[in-house]
Amino acid sequence: MPLHLTPRREFLRRAALAGAGLLASRELFAAEAGASSRWALLSDTHIGPKPESVARETNMADHLRAVVKEVTALKTAPAAVFINGDCALKAGFVDEYATFTSLVKPLTEAGLTLHMTLGNHDDRANFWKALNVASDAARPVQSKHISVIKSAHANWFLLDSLDIVDKAPGKLEQAQRDWLAKALDEHKDKPALVMVHHNVHLDPTKPNSALLDTNELFEVLLPRKQVKALFYGHSHKWELKTQDGLHLVNLPAVAYAFAKDQPTGWVDCQLKSGSATLELRAHNEQHPAHGKKTDLKWRV
Numbered sequence: 213m214p215l216h217l218t219p220r221r222e223f224l225r226r227a228a229l230a231g232a233g234l235l236a237s238r239e240l241f242a243a244e245a246g247a248s249s250r251w252a253l254l255s256d257t258h259i260g261p262k263p264e265s266v267a268r269e270t271n272m273a274d275h276l277r278a279v280v281k282e283v284t285a286l287k288t289a290p291a292a293v294f295i296n297g298d299c300a301l302k303a304g305f306v307d308e309y310a311t312f313t314s315l316v317k318p319l320t321e322a323g324l325t326l327h328m329t330l331g332n333h334d335d336r337a338n339f340w341k342a343l344n345v346a347s348d349a350a351r352p353v354q355s356k357h358i359s360v361i362k363s364a365h366a367n368w369f370l371l372d373s374l375d376i377v378d379k380a381p382g383k384l385e386q387a388q389r390d391w392l393a394k395a396l397d398e399h400k401d402k403p404a405l406v407m408v409h410h411n412v413h414l415d416p417t418k419p420n421s422a423l424l425d426t427n428e429l430f431e432v433l434l435p436r437k438q439v440k441a442l443f444y445g446h447s448h449k450w451e452l453k454t455q456d457g458l459h460l461v462n463l464p465a466v467a468y469a470f471a472k473d474q475p476t477g478w479v480d481c482q483l484k485s486g487s488a489t490l491e492l493r494a495h496n497e498q499h500p501a502h503g504k505k506t507d508l509k510w511r512v
């Protein structure tokens with residue numbers, strides 16, 4: 213059984229780390245989340261080497277600051293904040309993570325737990341170093357940044373689809389998919405929510421710059437009816453779809469959109485016993501999708 217709870221001694225060391233600065237919560241491969249049923253879902257922050265860095269006419273640090281401010285001010289604190297990959301702008305450079313960690317620090321200072329996945333613009337070794345995650349730690353799948361977060365309403369499975377740094381497509385590979393299948397089978401008691409950076413590739417007639425092993429992932433997820441939703445980013449698009457009753461949630465980017473009509477921002481997720489309510493919180497409050505709530509009913 214590759215999953216383990218962090219021993220008390222390790223917990224205390226980490227608590228001290230948290231006091232000193234940023235808590236790299238991803239050192240926990242299996243964590244128990246707080247009692248809150250609210251989750252803050254962020255993706256694609258694309259933080260550059262300097263807070264002044266601009267891409268596509270956007271100051272990404274300003275965008276992340278605005279989201280961090282809103283999330284830390286929530287009256288009901290989320291059980292955790294997820295940042296679903298592409299934390300860094302280009303290639304997971306050391307200076308990109310230095311800026312990134314300083315921008316997310318108010319979250320951990322406010323006592324919120326932060327979990328991150330890796331995208332194609334991240335670099336595992338630099339990320340682990342920047343966030344004080346032991347690079348030589350025993351992992352459920354060797355050299356993959358994955359974890360299971362347990363909570364009252366659902367278990368979250370965070371995957372690692374980073375393949376080649378700064379190359380668009382991503383993949384999970386066999387070992388991680390095998391681990392996922394086993395971990396899902398071992399956690400049938402509650403709805404399973406899966407999060408991965410790369411979006412699914414649904415149209416075989418188009419070139420695949422998304423998740424290369426989309427079909428293989430669906431082979432794991434679709435027959436396991438405890439899996440209720442798959443969350444992803446990468447395409448910088450806010451979109452809700454379903455496949456065989458499985459909800460497919462494309463999270464918007466915090467940083468910038470590729471299409472003019474797409475919002476940037478984050479998603480406020482409220483879990484209930486048989487469903488989730490998602491609310492888009494856009495930077496642009498005039499965006500037609502801003503503040504709209506959608507109920508996702510879980511398949512049975």
Ligand SMILES: [Zn+2]
Binds near residue numbers: 446448465
């Ligand atoms: Zn991105």
